Amino acid sequence: MNKAELANILTAKCGVTRKQAEESIDCIVDTIIETIKTGGEVTLTGFGTFSARVRKGREGVNPQKPAEKITIPPTKVVKFKAGKTLKDALKASQHSAAPIAPAV
16 A cells, blocks of 8 residues: 555545645654654554664675675664554454465
8 A cells, every 4th residue: 555545545534635634644754754763762552663773783795796895884774563453453364364475
């Protein structure tokens, strides 16, 4: 599902205009981004928690020159921890749906 499809669902389920739905999505996403950029976390009870963490620097291999070692610097990454309601919904759907193909 993409942003346009989500906006259509919000329009149908919540009785808001398409523009209001898109503005709401933008506002939510912007708020999550700003919060985790400043070291905070956003918890949507039952759905999950968005946060940022620092991935440690490490040694790696240069893809163009496999014999050459490179240093990969520390970097901030987004972390999402699924909430209980989301986990339970996925478990329940495993029993009633066809198996999901593994990611490639």
